[in-house]
Amino acid sequence: MAKLRLILGDQLNTRISSLSDVEKGDLIVMAEVWDEATYVRHHKQKIAFLFSAMRHFARQLEEAGHAVRYVRLDDAGNTGSLFGEVTRALKEFDADGIITTECGEWRLACDIKHWAEKLGLPVEIREDDRFVSTLREFRDWAGDRKTLRMEFFYREMRRKTGLLMDGNDPEGGEWNFDTENRKSLPKGYKSPARKTVQHDSVTKEVLTLVENRFGDHFGSLADFRYGVTRDQALRELDSFIETCLPDFGAYQDAMATGEDYLNHSLVSAYLNAGLLLPMEICEAAEEAFREGHAPLNAVEGFIRQIIGWREYVRGLYWLKMPDYAETNYLNSQRSLPAFYWTGDTDMHCISEAVRNTQEHAYAHHIQRLMVTGNFALLAGIKPQEINEWYLIVYADAYEWVQLPNTHGMAIFADGGMMGSKPYAASGAYINRMSNYCKSCRYAVSQKTGDDACPFNYLYWDFLDRNEKKLRKNGRMGLVFKNLDRKEEDEMTAIRDSARKFLDAL
Ligand code: FAD
Ligand code: DLZ
Ligand code: SF4
The missing domain is CATH 1.10.579.10 (DNA Cyclobutane Dipyrimidine Photolyase, subunit A, domain 3)
Known part of the structure:
Protein backbone atom coordinates (compact mmCIF):
# COMPACT_ATOMS: atom_id res chain seq x y z
CA MET A 1 0.00 0.00 0.00
CA ALA A 2 0.97 3.62 -0.44
CA LYS A 3 2.98 5.77 1.93
CA LEU A 4 2.62 9.38 2.91
CA ARG A 5 6.06 10.97 2.88
CA LEU A 6 6.43 14.18 4.85
CA ILE A 7 9.16 16.62 3.80
CA LEU A 8 9.91 19.46 6.19
CA GLY A 9 11.00 22.93 5.15
CA ASP A 10 14.66 22.20 5.90
CA GLN A 11 14.74 18.85 4.10
CA LEU A 12 14.81 20.10 0.52
CA ASN A 13 16.98 17.50 -1.16
CA THR A 14 15.91 14.68 -3.47
CA ARG A 15 18.46 12.46 -1.70
CA ILE A 16 16.75 12.87 1.67
CA SER A 17 16.30 9.47 3.36
CA SER A 18 12.50 9.75 3.45
CA LEU A 19 12.47 9.73 -0.38
CA SER A 20 15.10 7.04 -0.92
CA ASP A 21 12.53 4.40 -1.90
CA VAL A 22 9.64 6.62 -3.00
CA GLU A 23 7.29 4.74 -5.30
CA LYS A 24 4.60 5.64 -7.77
CA GLY A 25 1.42 5.84 -5.76
CA ASP A 26 3.06 7.44 -2.71
CA LEU A 27 2.10 10.95 -1.74
CA ILE A 28 4.71 13.53 -0.79
CA VAL A 29 3.34 16.13 1.63
CA MET A 30 4.84 19.55 2.19
CA ALA A 31 3.09 22.31 4.11
CA GLU A 32 3.60 25.95 4.96
CA VAL A 33 2.13 26.15 8.43
CA TRP A 34 1.59 28.93 10.90
CA ASP A 35 3.04 26.96 13.83
CA GLU A 36 6.45 26.49 12.18
CA ALA A 37 6.46 30.02 10.82
CA THR A 38 5.79 31.54 14.24
CA TYR A 39 7.11 29.25 17.03
CA VAL A 40 9.62 32.05 17.18
CA ARG A 41 9.12 35.28 15.24
CA HIS A 42 11.60 34.39 12.48
CA HIS A 43 13.27 37.10 10.41
CA LYS A 44 11.11 37.86 7.36
CA GLN A 45 13.89 36.72 5.03
CA LYS A 46 14.16 33.36 6.77
CA ILE A 47 10.48 32.68 6.11
CA ALA A 48 10.66 34.02 2.55
CA PHE A 49 13.73 31.94 1.77
CA LEU A 50 12.18 28.73 3.10
CA PHE A 51 8.72 29.19 1.59
CA SER A 52 10.12 30.01 -1.83
CA ALA A 53 12.66 27.19 -1.64
CA MET A 54 9.89 24.80 -0.52
CA ARG A 55 7.65 25.83 -3.43
CA HIS A 56 10.48 25.40 -5.93
CA PHE A 57 11.41 22.03 -4.48
CA ALA A 58 7.79 20.82 -4.64
CA ARG A 59 7.63 21.85 -8.28
CA GLN A 60 10.87 19.98 -8.97
CA LEU A 61 9.42 16.82 -7.40
CA GLU A 62 6.24 17.16 -9.46
CA GLU A 63 8.25 17.63 -12.64
CA ALA A 64 10.08 14.42 -11.79
CA GLY A 65 6.71 12.65 -11.79
CA HIS A 66 5.95 12.44 -8.06
CA ALA A 67 2.55 13.11 -6.54
CA VAL A 68 2.95 16.11 -4.25
CA ARG A 69 0.40 17.67 -1.93
CA TYR A 70 1.75 21.16 -1.30
CA VAL A 71 -0.23 23.26 1.17
CA ARG A 72 0.31 27.01 1.02
CA LEU A 73 0.02 29.15 4.10
CA ASP A 74 -3.14 30.85 2.86
CA ASP A 75 -4.82 27.76 1.37
CA ALA A 76 -8.37 27.28 2.61
CA GLY A 77 -8.48 24.64 5.31
CA ASN A 78 -4.80 24.94 6.31
CA THR A 79 -4.88 23.77 9.92
CA GLY A 80 -1.71 25.67 10.84
CA SER A 81 0.29 22.68 12.08
CA LEU A 82 2.28 19.87 10.53
CA PHE A 83 0.29 17.28 12.46
CA GLY A 84 -2.94 18.93 11.28
CA GLU A 85 -1.77 18.85 7.68
CA VAL A 86 -0.71 15.22 7.85
CA THR A 87 -4.08 14.34 9.42
CA ARG A 88 -5.94 16.28 6.73
CA ALA A 89 -3.95 14.64 3.94
CA LEU A 90 -4.73 11.19 5.36
CA LYS A 91 -8.46 11.90 5.09
CA GLU A 92 -8.09 12.24 1.33
CA PHE A 93 -5.26 9.81 0.73
CA ASP A 94 -5.32 6.22 1.80
CA ALA A 95 -1.89 5.45 3.25
CA ASP A 96 -0.76 2.54 5.37
CA GLY A 97 2.13 4.45 6.87
CA ILE A 98 4.02 7.69 7.13
CA ILE A 99 7.69 8.10 6.35
CA THR A 100 9.74 11.10 7.34
CA THR A 101 13.33 11.98 8.10
CA GLU A 102 14.27 12.95 11.65
CA CYS A 103 13.86 16.68 12.15
CA GLY A 104 16.34 19.24 13.44
CA GLU A 105 14.70 20.48 16.62
CA TRP A 106 13.94 18.80 19.91
CA ARG A 107 10.47 20.40 20.26
CA LEU A 108 9.24 19.05 16.91
CA ALA A 109 10.95 15.69 17.36
CA CYS A 110 8.99 15.22 20.61
CA ASP A 111 5.77 16.08 18.79
CA ILE A 112 6.38 13.71 15.86
CA LYS A 113 7.24 10.88 18.25
CA HIS A 114 3.58 10.81 19.31
CA TRP A 115 2.03 10.87 15.85
CA ALA A 116 1.91 7.08 15.39
CA GLU A 117 -0.15 6.69 18.53
CA LYS A 118 -2.38 9.65 17.74
CA LEU A 119 -2.98 8.61 14.12
CA GLY A 120 -3.13 4.87 14.65
CA LEU A 121 -0.65 4.44 11.79
CA PRO A 122 3.03 3.48 11.73
CA VAL A 123 5.33 6.50 11.47
CA GLU A 124 8.81 5.61 10.28
CA ILE A 125 11.37 8.24 11.29
CA ARG A 126 14.49 7.74 9.25
CA GLU A 127 18.00 8.84 10.02
CA ASP A 128 19.05 12.17 8.54
CA ASP A 129 22.01 11.09 6.47
CA ARG A 130 22.78 14.57 5.13
CA PHE A 131 25.60 14.75 7.67
CA VAL A 132 29.11 13.34 7.57
CA SER A 133 28.80 11.59 10.91
CA THR A 134 25.89 9.74 12.42
CA LEU A 135 24.49 10.59 15.83
CA ARG A 136 25.45 7.11 17.02
CA GLU A 137 29.02 7.68 15.86
CA PHE A 138 29.16 10.93 17.83
CA ARG A 139 27.68 9.29 20.92
CA ASP A 140 30.28 6.49 20.68
CA TRP A 141 33.06 9.01 20.23
CA ALA A 142 31.82 11.04 23.21
CA GLY A 143 31.55 7.82 25.26
CA ASP A 144 32.43 8.66 28.82
CA ARG A 145 35.02 11.30 27.97
CA LYS A 146 35.02 13.96 30.64
CA THR A 147 35.42 16.79 28.15
CA LEU A 148 34.49 16.91 24.51
CA ARG A 149 36.63 18.96 22.17
CA MET A 150 35.86 19.71 18.56
CA GLU A 151 39.46 19.47 17.43
CA PHE A 152 39.71 15.74 18.22
CA PHE A 153 36.34 14.94 16.72
CA TYR A 154 37.38 16.87 13.60
CA ARG A 155 40.43 14.67 13.13
CA GLU A 156 38.15 11.64 13.15
CA MET A 157 36.05 13.28 10.45
CA ARG A 158 39.13 14.01 8.34
CA ARG A 159 40.11 10.37 8.58
CA LYS A 160 36.58 9.23 7.85
CA THR A 161 36.10 11.41 4.77
CA GLY A 162 39.70 11.32 3.52
CA LEU A 163 39.46 15.10 2.98
CA LEU A 164 42.89 16.77 2.94
CA MET A 165 44.63 13.56 3.91
CA ASP A 166 48.00 12.40 2.72
CA GLY A 167 47.76 8.70 3.45
CA ASN A 168 47.24 8.47 7.20
CA ASP A 169 48.61 11.95 7.80
CA PRO A 170 47.00 15.34 7.45
CA GLU A 171 47.88 17.25 4.30
CA GLY A 172 50.78 19.62 5.00
CA GLY A 173 51.70 17.79 8.22
CA GLU A 174 49.28 19.65 10.50
CA TRP A 175 45.59 19.24 11.25
CA ASN A 176 44.98 22.94 11.71
CA PHE A 177 46.54 26.06 10.16
CA ASP A 178 44.72 28.69 12.18
CA THR A 179 47.92 30.49 13.11
CA GLU A 180 47.84 31.79 9.52
CA ASN A 181 44.17 32.68 9.75
CA ARG A 182 43.86 35.61 12.09
CA LYS A 183 44.83 38.56 9.95
CA SER A 184 43.09 41.90 9.99
CA LEU A 185 42.21 43.45 6.64
CA PRO A 186 44.83 45.44 4.75
CA LYS A 187 43.98 49.14 4.34
CA GLY A 188 41.43 49.71 1.57
CA TYR A 189 40.64 46.00 1.20
CA LYS A 190 37.50 45.38 -0.85
CA SER A 191 35.89 41.97 -0.69
CA PRO A 192 34.78 40.28 -3.91
CA ALA A 193 31.40 41.32 -5.34
CA ARG A 194 28.59 38.80 -4.79
CA LYS A 195 26.21 37.40 -7.36
CA THR A 196 22.68 38.70 -7.33
CA VAL A 197 19.71 36.43 -7.93
CA GLN A 198 16.81 37.40 -10.18
CA HIS A 199 13.52 36.75 -8.39
CA ASP A 200 11.02 34.70 -10.36
CA SER A 201 7.23 34.91 -9.97
CA VAL A 202 7.27 32.28 -7.19
CA THR A 203 9.67 34.29 -5.06
CA LYS A 204 7.86 37.55 -5.80
CA GLU A 205 4.58 36.01 -4.64
CA VAL A 206 6.23 34.71 -1.46
CA LEU A 207 7.79 38.09 -0.70
CA THR A 208 4.34 39.69 -0.90
CA LEU A 209 2.87 36.97 1.32
CA VAL A 210 5.58 37.43 3.93
CA GLU A 211 5.24 41.20 3.94
CA ASN A 212 1.47 40.87 4.38
CA ARG A 213 1.40 38.12 6.98
CA PHE A 214 4.67 38.63 8.86
CA GLY A 215 5.16 42.36 8.37
CA ASP A 216 5.78 42.92 12.08
CA HIS A 217 8.56 40.32 12.30
CA PHE A 218 12.19 41.43 12.62
CA GLY A 219 14.15 42.36 9.51
CA SER A 220 13.67 43.81 6.09
CA LEU A 221 12.85 42.13 2.78
CA ALA A 222 14.20 45.02 0.69
CA ASP A 223 17.54 43.36 -0.07
CA PHE A 224 16.39 39.72 -0.25
CA ARG A 225 19.14 37.98 -2.21
CA TYR A 226 18.91 34.30 -1.29
CA GLY A 227 18.92 31.68 -3.99
CA VAL A 228 15.88 29.43 -3.66
CA THR A 229 16.80 26.43 -5.80
CA ARG A 230 19.63 23.94 -5.71
CA ASP A 231 20.99 25.36 -8.98
CA GLN A 232 21.14 28.83 -7.51
CA ALA A 233 22.77 27.53 -4.34
CA LEU A 234 25.36 25.69 -6.44
CA ARG A 235 26.08 28.92 -8.30
CA GLU A 236 26.68 30.70 -4.98
CA LEU A 237 29.06 27.90 -4.00
CA ASP A 238 30.94 28.11 -7.32
CA SER A 239 31.28 31.84 -6.97
CA PHE A 240 32.64 31.48 -3.42
CA ILE A 241 35.22 28.90 -4.50
CA GLU A 242 36.25 31.01 -7.44
CA THR A 243 36.52 34.42 -5.81
CA CYS A 244 36.47 34.20 -2.00
CA LEU A 245 38.04 30.90 -0.91
CA PRO A 246 41.67 31.91 -1.56
CA ASP A 247 41.39 34.70 1.06
CA PHE A 248 38.85 32.94 3.30
CA GLY A 249 41.44 31.74 5.80
CA ALA A 250 43.53 34.85 6.18
CA TYR A 251 40.55 37.15 6.81
CA GLN A 252 38.17 34.67 8.43
CA ASP A 253 38.12 36.60 11.70
CA ALA A 254 38.19 40.11 10.24
CA MET A 255 35.32 42.60 10.30
CA ALA A 256 34.79 45.97 8.61
CA THR A 257 32.09 48.61 8.42
CA GLY A 258 29.84 48.01 5.41
CA GLU A 259 31.51 44.66 4.62
CA ASP A 260 28.66 42.31 5.37
CA TYR A 261 30.08 39.11 3.89
CA LEU A 262 33.84 39.57 3.40
CA ASN A 263 35.12 36.21 2.11
CA HIS A 264 32.61 33.99 3.86
CA SER A 265 30.81 31.36 1.83
CA LEU A 266 27.16 32.23 2.60
CA VAL A 267 26.30 28.54 2.23
CA SER A 268 24.85 27.94 5.69
CA ALA A 269 21.21 28.69 4.83
CA TYR A 270 21.40 26.38 1.78
CA LEU A 271 23.24 23.67 3.65
CA ASN A 272 20.86 23.65 6.59
CA ALA A 273 17.79 23.63 4.34
CA GLY A 274 19.14 20.77 2.24
CA LEU A 275 19.82 22.61 -1.02
CA LEU A 276 23.51 21.78 -0.66
CA LEU A 277 25.21 18.81 0.99
CA PRO A 278 28.32 19.06 3.16
CA MET A 279 30.55 16.70 1.22
CA GLU A 280 29.95 18.35 -2.14
CA ILE A 281 30.96 21.69 -0.63
CA CYS A 282 34.10 20.27 0.98
CA GLU A 283 35.07 18.35 -2.15
CA ALA A 284 34.78 21.52 -4.23
CA ALA A 285 37.04 23.31 -1.73
CA GLU A 286 39.57 20.46 -1.70
CA GLU A 287 39.66 20.46 -5.49
CA ALA A 288 40.48 24.18 -5.43
CA PHE A 289 43.46 23.35 -3.20
CA ARG A 290 44.63 20.42 -5.33
CA GLU A 291 44.44 22.62 -8.45
CA GLY A 292 46.52 25.31 -6.77
CA HIS A 293 43.66 27.82 -6.76
CA ALA A 294 43.43 28.22 -2.97
CA PRO A 295 46.05 27.79 -0.22
CA LEU A 296 45.93 25.04 2.39
CA ASN A 297 45.29 27.36 5.34
CA ALA A 298 42.12 28.65 3.64
CA VAL A 299 40.84 25.28 2.51
CA GLU A 300 41.62 23.46 5.76
CA GLY A 301 40.01 26.28 7.76
CA PHE A 302 36.90 26.17 5.61
CA ILE A 303 36.56 22.38 5.62
CA ARG A 304 37.03 22.36 9.41
CA GLN A 305 33.98 24.58 9.83
CA ILE A 306 31.84 22.08 7.99
CA ILE A 307 33.07 18.62 8.92
CA GLY A 308 34.37 19.81 12.28
CA TRP A 309 32.24 22.47 13.94
CA ARG A 310 28.98 21.80 12.14
CA GLU A 311 29.05 18.09 12.80
CA TYR A 312 30.28 18.58 16.35
CA VAL A 313 27.50 20.99 17.35
CA ARG A 314 24.87 18.67 15.94
CA GLY A 315 26.26 15.71 17.85
CA LEU A 316 26.45 17.75 21.04
CA TYR A 317 22.87 19.06 20.67
CA TRP A 318 21.30 15.61 20.35
CA LEU A 319 23.59 14.16 23.02
CA LYS A 320 22.78 16.79 25.63
CA MET A 321 19.18 17.85 24.97
CA PRO A 322 16.81 18.61 26.58
CA ASP A 323 18.79 19.47 29.76
CA TYR A 324 21.34 21.42 27.74
CA ALA A 325 18.95 24.31 27.05
CA GLU A 326 18.17 24.69 30.77
CA THR A 327 21.70 25.27 31.99
CA ASN A 328 22.77 28.74 33.12
CA TYR A 329 26.28 28.21 34.44
CA LEU A 330 27.03 31.88 34.98
CA ASN A 331 23.56 32.63 36.36
CA SER A 332 23.01 35.37 33.78
CA GLN A 333 19.78 37.25 34.50
CA ARG A 334 19.76 40.47 32.50
CA SER A 335 17.06 41.11 29.90
CA LEU A 336 18.04 41.44 26.24
CA PRO A 337 18.59 45.13 25.47
CA ALA A 338 16.27 46.67 22.87
P1 FAD B 1 31.48 30.35 6.58
O1 FAD B 1 32.23 31.19 7.51
O2 FAD B 1 31.75 30.49 5.15
O3 FAD B 1 31.69 28.84 7.06
C1 FAD B 1 31.36 27.75 6.21
C2 FAD B 1 30.33 26.85 6.84
O4 FAD B 1 30.83 26.23 7.97
C3 FAD B 1 29.05 27.52 7.29
O5 FAD B 1 28.16 27.71 6.22
C4 FAD B 1 28.52 26.55 8.31
O6 FAD B 1 27.74 25.55 7.69
C5 FAD B 1 29.77 25.93 8.88
N1 FAD B 1 30.09 26.52 10.17
C6 FAD B 1 31.01 27.46 10.45
N2 FAD B 1 31.08 27.68 11.78
C7 FAD B 1 30.17 26.88 12.33
C8 FAD B 1 29.76 26.65 13.68
N3 FAD B 1 30.33 27.28 14.71
N4 FAD B 1 28.77 25.78 13.88
C9 FAD B 1 28.18 25.13 12.86
N5 FAD B 1 28.53 25.29 11.58
C10 FAD B 1 29.53 26.15 11.33
N6 FAD B 1 25.44 28.50 12.07
C11 FAD B 1 24.30 28.06 11.53
O7 FAD B 1 24.33 27.37 10.51
N7 FAD B 1 23.09 28.33 12.10
C12 FAD B 1 22.99 29.09 13.23
O8 FAD B 1 21.89 29.32 13.72
C13 FAD B 1 24.18 29.59 13.80
N8 FAD B 1 24.13 30.36 14.92
C14 FAD B 1 25.29 30.82 15.47
C15 FAD B 1 25.22 31.58 16.64
C16 FAD B 1 26.38 32.04 17.24
C17 FAD B 1 26.31 32.83 18.51
C18 FAD B 1 27.63 31.73 16.66
C19 FAD B 1 28.88 32.19 17.29
C20 FAD B 1 27.70 31.00 15.50
C21 FAD B 1 26.54 30.52 14.88
N9 FAD B 1 26.59 29.75 13.71
C22 FAD B 1 25.42 29.28 13.18
C23 FAD B 1 27.87 29.34 13.11
C24 FAD B 1 28.42 30.30 12.03
O9 FAD B 1 28.50 31.59 12.54
C25 FAD B 1 27.58 30.28 10.77
O10 FAD B 1 27.46 28.96 10.30
C26 FAD B 1 28.24 31.10 9.66
O11 FAD B 1 28.40 32.42 10.08
C27 FAD B 1 27.38 31.04 8.41
O12 FAD B 1 27.92 31.84 7.41
P2 FAD B 1 28.71 31.24 6.17
O13 FAD B 1 27.89 30.22 5.50
O14 FAD B 1 29.15 32.40 5.34
O15 FAD B 1 29.91 30.54 6.90
C1 DLZ C 1 11.62 27.35 9.79
C2 DLZ C 1 10.39 26.85 9.09
C3 DLZ C 1 9.39 27.76 8.75
C4 DLZ C 1 9.55 29.22 8.94
N1 DLZ C 1 8.25 27.33 8.20
C5 DLZ C 1 8.07 26.02 7.92
C6 DLZ C 1 6.86 25.54 7.37
O1 DLZ C 1 5.92 26.27 7.15
N2 DLZ C 1 6.77 24.21 7.11
C7 DLZ C 1 7.77 23.34 7.37
O2 DLZ C 1 7.64 22.15 7.08
N3 DLZ C 1 8.91 23.77 7.94
C8 DLZ C 1 9.09 25.08 8.21
N4 DLZ C 1 10.23 25.52 8.81
C9 DLZ C 1 11.27 24.54 9.14
C10 DLZ C 1 10.91 23.76 10.41
O3 DLZ C 1 10.70 24.68 11.46
C11 DLZ C 1 12.03 22.76 10.69
O4 DLZ C 1 11.83 21.65 9.90
C12 DLZ C 1 12.06 22.33 12.13
O5 DLZ C 1 12.39 23.41 12.94
C13 DLZ C 1 13.05 21.21 12.38
O6 DLZ C 1 14.34 21.58 12.00
FE1 SF4 D 1 35.10 49.59 19.23
FE2 SF4 D 1 32.99 51.06 19.88
FE3 SF4 D 1 32.74 48.43 19.71
FE4 SF4 D 1 34.14 49.54 21.70
S1 SF4 D 1 31.96 49.75 21.34
S2 SF4 D 1 34.73 47.78 20.47
S3 SF4 D 1 35.04 51.29 20.68
S4 SF4 D 1 33.23 49.82 18.04
Missing part, protein backbone atom coordinates in the same frame (compact mmCIF):
# COMPACT_ATOMS: atom_id res chain seq x y z
CA PHE A 339 19.20 47.55 20.61
CA TYR A 340 19.50 43.89 19.59
CA TRP A 341 16.28 44.56 17.63
CA THR A 342 16.81 48.14 16.54
CA GLY A 343 20.57 48.52 16.24
CA ASP A 344 20.07 51.81 18.02
CA THR A 345 23.22 52.00 20.14
CA ASP A 346 26.37 54.09 20.14
CA MET A 347 28.42 50.89 20.12
CA HIS A 348 29.26 50.92 16.42
CA CYS A 349 30.33 47.27 16.30
CA ILE A 350 26.92 46.20 17.59
CA SER A 351 24.91 48.57 15.43
CA GLU A 352 26.80 47.22 12.37
CA ALA A 353 26.14 43.60 13.32
CA VAL A 354 22.46 44.31 13.90
CA ARG A 355 22.20 46.34 10.68
CA ASN A 356 23.49 43.60 8.46
CA THR A 357 21.43 41.07 10.36
CA GLN A 358 18.30 43.12 9.67
CA GLU A 359 19.23 43.59 6.01
CA HIS A 360 20.33 40.04 5.17
CA ALA A 361 19.30 37.66 7.97
CA TYR A 362 23.05 37.05 8.03
CA ALA A 363 26.12 38.03 9.99
CA HIS A 364 29.37 36.20 9.76
CA HIS A 365 30.82 34.07 12.52
CA ILE A 366 33.00 36.65 14.24
CA GLN A 367 30.20 39.20 14.34
CA ARG A 368 27.94 36.58 15.92
CA LEU A 369 30.59 35.35 18.35
CA MET A 370 32.77 38.31 19.23
CA VAL A 371 30.33 41.21 18.90
CA THR A 372 26.71 40.34 19.75
CA GLY A 373 27.69 37.10 21.50
CA ASN A 374 30.57 38.61 23.43
CA PHE A 375 28.40 41.50 24.58
CA ALA A 376 25.67 39.11 25.78
CA LEU A 377 28.31 37.12 27.67
CA LEU A 378 29.92 40.14 29.32
CA ALA A 379 26.62 41.82 30.16
CA GLY A 380 25.11 38.58 31.52
CA ILE A 381 22.06 38.36 29.26
CA LYS A 382 19.56 35.63 30.15
CA PRO A 383 20.32 32.54 28.04
CA GLN A 384 16.72 32.05 26.97
CA GLU A 385 16.43 35.57 25.59
CA ILE A 386 19.72 35.66 23.71
CA ASN A 387 19.20 32.12 22.41
CA GLU A 388 15.79 33.06 21.05
CA TRP A 389 17.26 36.16 19.40
CA TYR A 390 19.78 34.05 17.49
CA LEU A 391 17.11 31.55 16.48
CA ILE A 392 14.96 34.36 15.12
CA VAL A 393 17.37 36.56 13.27
CA TYR A 394 19.44 34.27 11.02
CA ALA A 395 18.23 32.51 7.88
CA ASP A 396 20.41 29.51 8.76
CA ALA A 397 19.08 29.13 12.32
CA TYR A 398 17.61 25.82 13.50
CA GLU A 399 17.99 24.86 17.09
CA TRP A 400 20.37 21.92 16.49
CA VAL A 401 23.02 24.32 15.21
CA GLN A 402 22.02 27.61 16.82
CA LEU A 403 21.78 26.46 20.42
CA PRO A 404 25.26 24.97 21.00
CA ASN A 405 26.79 27.97 19.23
CA THR A 406 24.90 30.51 21.29
CA HIS A 407 24.32 28.83 24.61
CA GLY A 408 27.67 27.03 24.61
CA MET A 409 30.21 28.83 22.47
CA ALA A 410 29.06 32.44 22.85
CA ILE A 411 27.67 32.75 26.38
CA PHE A 412 29.21 29.75 28.15
CA ALA A 413 25.86 28.89 29.74
CA ASP A 414 26.75 25.19 29.42
CA GLY A 415 29.81 25.68 31.64
CA GLY A 416 32.22 24.34 29.02
CA MET A 417 30.56 21.38 27.28
CA MET A 418 30.95 23.05 23.89
CA GLY A 419 34.20 24.98 24.26
CA SER A 420 37.03 24.99 26.73
CA LYS A 421 36.68 28.60 27.90
CA PRO A 422 34.42 31.62 27.44
CA TYR A 423 35.13 33.70 24.32
CA ALA A 424 35.25 36.89 26.40
CA ALA A 425 37.13 39.82 24.92
CA SER A 426 37.62 43.52 25.52
CA GLY A 427 37.42 46.26 22.90
CA ALA A 428 41.07 45.63 22.02
CA TYR A 429 40.12 42.41 20.22
CA ILE A 430 37.40 44.10 18.19
CA ASN A 431 39.75 46.96 17.38
CA ARG A 432 42.47 44.54 16.25
CA MET A 433 40.13 42.60 13.98
CA SER A 434 38.07 45.46 12.51
CA ASN A 435 37.91 49.14 11.65
CA TYR A 436 34.75 49.61 13.71
CA CYS A 437 36.31 51.55 16.55
CA LYS A 438 37.37 54.36 14.21
CA SER A 439 33.69 55.19 13.63
CA CYS A 440 32.54 54.73 17.20
CA ARG A 441 31.54 57.42 19.67
CA TYR A 442 33.37 55.44 22.40
CA ALA A 443 37.15 55.42 22.74
CA VAL A 444 38.60 51.94 22.60
CA SER A 445 41.76 53.27 24.23
CA GLN A 446 39.90 54.34 27.37
CA LYS A 447 39.34 51.79 30.08
CA THR A 448 36.72 53.42 32.30
CA GLY A 449 34.38 56.41 32.32
CA ASP A 450 31.54 57.64 30.13
CA ASP A 451 33.59 57.76 26.94
CA ALA A 452 35.38 54.45 27.38
CA CYS A 453 34.53 51.47 25.19
CA PRO A 454 31.94 49.49 27.18
CA PHE A 455 33.58 46.19 26.17
CA ASN A 456 36.68 47.28 28.12
CA TYR A 457 35.20 47.69 31.60
CA LEU A 458 32.53 45.01 31.01
CA TYR A 459 35.31 42.53 30.28
CA TRP A 460 37.11 43.03 33.58
CA ASP A 461 33.84 43.32 35.47
CA PHE A 462 32.73 40.00 33.94
CA LEU A 463 35.91 38.27 35.13
CA ASP A 464 35.60 39.86 38.54
CA ARG A 465 31.92 38.87 38.91
CA ASN A 466 32.49 35.30 37.74
CA GLU A 467 35.85 34.72 39.34
CA LYS A 468 34.75 31.79 41.49
CA LYS A 469 33.47 29.86 38.50
CA LEU A 470 36.16 30.75 35.99
CA ARG A 471 39.45 30.97 37.88
CA LYS A 472 39.70 27.21 38.19
CA ASN A 473 39.60 26.89 34.39
CA GLY A 474 43.17 26.08 33.35
CA ARG A 475 42.89 28.15 30.16
CA MET A 476 41.96 31.30 32.12
CA GLY A 477 45.11 31.41 34.24
CA LEU A 478 46.82 34.26 32.39
CA VAL A 479 43.68 36.35 32.29
CA PHE A 480 43.19 36.09 36.04
CA LYS A 481 46.85 36.90 36.62
CA ASN A 482 46.20 40.15 34.77
CA LEU A 483 43.09 40.78 36.84
CA ASP A 484 45.10 40.18 40.02
CA ARG A 485 47.56 42.87 38.95
CA LYS A 486 44.89 45.57 38.93
CA GLU A 487 44.98 48.08 41.77
CA GLU A 488 41.91 48.39 43.98
CA ASP A 489 41.06 51.89 42.73
CA GLU A 490 41.18 50.68 39.12
CA MET A 491 38.85 47.84 40.03
CA THR A 492 36.52 50.29 41.73
CA ALA A 493 36.43 52.45 38.58
CA ILE A 494 35.77 49.33 36.45
CA ARG A 495 32.95 48.17 38.69
CA ASP A 496 31.42 51.67 38.79
CA SER A 497 31.54 52.11 35.00
CA ALA A 498 30.08 48.66 34.45
CA ARG A 499 27.26 49.19 36.96
CA LYS A 500 26.36 52.58 35.50
CA PHE A 501 26.35 51.24 31.94
CA LEU A 502 24.42 48.07 32.74
CA ASP A 503 21.84 49.89 34.85
CA ALA A 504 21.12 52.18 31.93
CA LEU A 505 20.52 49.34 29.45
